Amino acid sequence: MKRDIIIAGVGGQGILTIATIIGYASVERGLYLKQAEVHGMSQRGGDVQSHLRISDNPVHSDLIPEGRADLIISVEPMEALRYTSFLAPDGWIIANKKPFVNIPTYPDFDELWGKFEDMKRSILLDGEKLAREVATARSMNIVILGASSPFLPFEMSEFEKAIEAIFSRKGEAIVAQNLAAFRAGRALAEERNLALQ
Amino acid sequence: MKRMLLLGDEAIAQGALDAGLSGVYAYPGTPSTEITEYIQRSKEARERGVHSDWSANEKTAMEAALGMSYAGKRAMTCMKHVGLNVAADGFVNAGITGANGGLLVVVADDPSMHSSQNEQDSRFYGKFALVPVLEPANQQECYLAAGYGLELSEKYGTPVMIRITTRLAHSRAGVELTEQRAENELRLPTDKQQFILLPAIARKSYQTLLGKQAAFEEESESSPLNRYEDGDDKSLGIIACGIGYNYLMENFPEGCPHPVLKIGQYPVPRKQIKQILDACDRVLILEEGAPILEEQIRGLLDTSFNIAGRLDGTVPRAGELNPNIVAKALGGEIAAGEKQPEIVQPRPPELCKGCPHIDSYNALNEALSELDPGRVFSDIGCYTLGALAPFHSINTCVDMGASITMAKGAADAGLFPAVAVIGDSTFTHSGMTGLLDAIIENSPITVMIVDNETTGMTGGQTSSARGKLEDICKGLGVPEEHIIVVEPLKKHHEENVTAIKNELFHRGISVVIERRECIQTAKVTVKIKKEANA
Numbered sequence: 001m002k003r004d005i006i007i008a009g010v011g012g013q014g015i016l017t018i019a020t021i022i023g024y025a026s027v028e029r030g031l032y033l034k035q036a037e038v039h040g041m042s043q044r045g046g047d048v049q050s051h052l053r054i055s056d057n058p059v060h061s062d063l064i065p066e067g068r069a070d071l072i073i074s075v076e077p078m079e080a081l082r083y084t085s086f087l088a089p090d091g092w093i094i095a096n097k098k099p100f101v102n103i104p105t106y107p108d109f110d111e112l113w114g115k116f117e118d119m120k121r122s123i124l125l126d127g128e129k130l131a132r133e134v135a136t137a138r139s140m141n142i143v144i145l146g147a148s149s150p151f152l153p154f155e156m157s158e159f160e161k162a163i164e165a166i167f168s169r170k171g172e173a174i175v176a177q178n179l180a181a182f183r184a185g186r187a188l189a190e191e192r193n194l195a196l197q
Numbered sequence: 198m199k200r201m202l203l204l205g206d207e208a209i210a211q212g213a214l215d216a217g218l219s220g221v222y223a224y225p226g227t228p229s230t231e232i233t234e235y236i237q238r239s240k241e242a243r244e245r246g247v248h249s250d251w252s253a254n255e256k257t258a259m260e261a262a263l264g265m266s267y268a269g270k271r272a273m274t275c276m277k278h279v280g281l282n283v284a285a286d287g288f289v290n291a292g293i294t295g296a297n298g299g300l301l302v303v304v305a306d307d308p309s310m311h312s313s314q315n316e317q318d319s320r321f322y323g324k325f326a327l328v329p330v331l332e333p334a335n336q337q338e339c340y341l342a343a344g345y346g347l348e349l350s351e352k353y354g355t356p357v358m359i360r361i362t363t364r365l366a367h368s369r370a371g372v373e374l375t376e377q378r379a380e381n382e383l384r385l386p387t388d389k390q391q392f393i394l395l396p397a398i399a400r401k402s403y404q405t406l407l408g409k410q411a412a413f414e415e416e417s418e419s420s421p422l423n424r425y426e427d428g429d430d431k432s433l434g435i436i437a438c439g440i441g442y443n444y445l446m447e448n449f450p451e452g453c454p455h456p457v458l459k460i461g462q463y464p465v466p467r468k469q470i471k472q473i474l475d476a477c478d479r480v481l482i483l484e485e486g487a488p489i490l491e492e493q494i495r496g497l498l499d500t501s502f503n504i505a506g507r508l509d510g511t512v513p514r515a516g517e518l519n520p521n522i523v524a525k526a527l528g529g530e531i532a533a534g535e536k537q538p539e540i541v542q543p544r545p546p547e548l549c550k551g552c553p554h555i556d557s558y559n560a561l562n563e564a565l566s567e568l569d570p571g572r573v574f575s576d577i578g579c580y581t582l583g584a585l586a587p588f589h590s591i592n593t594c595v596d597m598g599a600s601i602t603m604a605k606g607a608a609d610a611g612l613f614p615a616v617a618v619i620g621d622s623t624f625t626h627s628g629m630t631g632l633l634d635a636i637i638e639n640s641p642i643t644v645m646i647v648d649n650e651t652t653g654m655t656g657g658q659t660s661s662a663r664g665k666l667e668d669i670c671k672g673l674g675v676p677e678e679h680i681i682v683v684e685p686l687k688k689h690h691e692e693n694v695t696a697i698k699n700e701l702f703h704r705g706i707s708v709v710i711e712r713r714e715c716i717q718t719a720k721v722t723v724k725i726k727k728e729a730n731a
Contacts, residue, residue: 010544011546023202023369027202027371032370032371033202033369033370033371034368034369034370035368035369035370036364036367036368036369037204037367037368037369038311038367039227039228039230039231039312039367039656040227040228040311040312040654040655043546043656044546044547044548044549044579044582044654045544045546045547045548045549046544046545046546046547047543047544051368059370060443060444060446060447061443061444061446061447061519061520062364062365062368062370062440062443063364063444063519063520064520065447065519065520065521065524065531066520066521066531066533066534067531067532067533067534068531069534078540078541078542078544079544081537081538081540081541082537082541083537084534084535084536084537084538085533085534085535085536085537086533086534087534087535088534089534091534102544102547103542103543103544103545104586105542105543106542107540107541107542111540112540115538115540
């Protein structure tokens with residue numbers, strides 16, 4: 001078993017939380033893991049990404065080779081497309097639909113969303129809307145993680161345990177919100193008839 | 198054994214703590230910051246009283262660490278690559294004095310300049326100072342290199358450098374911890390002249406250092422960080438330094454068929470280098486950084502036709518390595534996925550919404566609007582983003598503190614008005630001495646200190662300048678009537694423009710302090726207050 005995952009977004013959108021939850025589940029399972037993060041200048045509203053590699057064999061490179069990622073999880077639509085060269089031929093993109101516009105050259109929304117329609121293996125979902133329905137808009141990243149979860153090699157209970165562990169410091173209410181957000185994302189992905197592993 | 202998920206930076210910190218570290222000294226700098234922050238957060242370090250407060254700059258950090266080593270305890274100083282330029286005086290001379298307690302100098306290089314103004318390779322400095330350099334390839338080796346480096350340091354009475362690069366510094370993996378060792382007791386050097394570099398003594402000390410070189414190389418031959426792995430296909434051999442080894446092995450999931458020399462300790466083990474050169478028809482050299490080893494192996498006249506690396510274009514001359522670059526260098530190729538769609542636009546970093554620098558630059562731009570452009574000398578920090586749209590406010594960014602000194606030089610040449618824009622933390626790091634030069638000559642420059650009361654770009658570390666700026670400027674000799682403090686807020690825009698204008702046209706030194714807390718740290722401050730009141 002080996003999964004190479006690129007997690008993408010804009011600095012401040014919470015991509016490291018997604019990486020931390022998957023990382024926690026991997027460690028609990030006793031898997032090998034490497035997770036390269038971006039710190040420093042780019043965190044100020046620039047594009048950020050994390051390379052997350054999990055395997056039952058030791059992982060050599062901290063970076064995923066181009067053309068080898070199984071999954072791109074993105075909390076922003078344009079940022080998902082930034083890393084297409086990393087995606088394997090049978091890889092999937094799961095992305096939040098709502099654009100984060102902080103540059104004057106941001107592309108036309110319909111044209112941007114159209115790109116996802118051209119790709120068979122992609123799911124574009126309004127994570128914020130779903131998050132607001134079951135929790136608060138801030139849990140958007142966890143909704144996106146939920147929608148990505150059928151592509152990850154963990155049971156529902158393993159994700160739930162990881163979410164409880166990561167958010168327990170912030171109190172029961174926050175844990176419950178994030179669990180709800182996760183389930184909402186997962187339900188949506190399942191609804192779309194995705195092949196579960 | 199305990200297992201932890203750690204960044205490369207954190208693994209070095211934990212390794213040093215477990216090896217009996219008594220103090221870390223550092224100034225924040227990406228990608229090295231998390232080493233010191235880890236120790237600051239460590240409960241165990243707090244209980245033991247391990248020193249971990251930030252230093253004013255890398256030079257003061259280096260020297261304080263040397264002082265702790267003088268007193269017999271184990272010390273570490275951490276910095277980014279360009280920080281070592283600032284600390285170079287102390288570093289190179291510490292090579293000559295040698296160490297007493299173990300002394301680790303950890304330098305995190307930033308090839309590809311993710312968050313830096315250059316991509317210099319610190320291994321050059323290690324060779325220059327004639328001290329051993331360790332270059333771990335993964336997080337586990339980071340952990341081990343800290344303890345091993347401290348042992349090596351005490352065994353030979355020498356500082357030891359650990360050199361890592363961005364991808365290892367900021368990548369997490371499982372790390373197995375080893376046994377803990379107690380801290381050293383206070384123990385002064387037996388030779389009371391060891392740390393006196395008077396010429397007569399320094400000449401002897403230098404001979405001692407030169408005399409240690411053969412032993413340093415012997416250590417490299419048997420180092421756990423260097424490893425010769427034989428392979429059947431000798432048409433090619435690979436010398437892989439640091440994390441170059443990971444990218445190589447990524448290309449051979451079933452194991453590399455060629456002989457490989459993994460390098461993680463310098464001076465290089467020449468016997469092993471000779472072994473791989475003799476055994477193979479052609480040798481590829483993978484270095485994460487400058488082609489230092491490659492230049493040495495090729496020699497000045499470069500008559501060897503069986504070496505491949507950055508100098509012959511097999512590997513690009515600049516930038517960090519990655520699995521794809523290494524695949525190409527090996528003569529193969531990893532098939533990339535679909536090209537990035539053209540619709541994707543660059544998204545450079547920007548000042549945060551509500552950032553005080555936005556108001557400072559808006560006011561400065563208006564104050565300068567009737568003058569020719571090109572008068573603003575700036576510095577290293579979040580405010581360097583003032584170079585980008587929509588501000589286009591600044592014209593220089595070179596090194597820590599260069600804003601004030603370059604403005605002075607330009608003023609000496611006749612440019613008037615000339616402005617320096619510098620952050621509070623950068624000012625106490627390297628701006629104060631330049632300001633003194635300008636004060637002594639009463640140079641007609643306006644120094645705008647954008648005081649957000651923190652070290653912002655690296656994540657909001659405590660700034661040495663906090664609460665001291667007016668006193669420092671006054672104490673250095675800026676006339677009190679030309680130390681102006683304003684609050685960069687939209688509602689004060691007009692009065693701030695006037696205040697800046699007044700000082701711009703003053704034919705002497707003046708300082709305008711733009712003081713408002715960083716919006717990021719302010720959020721945290723508000724949250725802490727709320728929690729305290731709840």
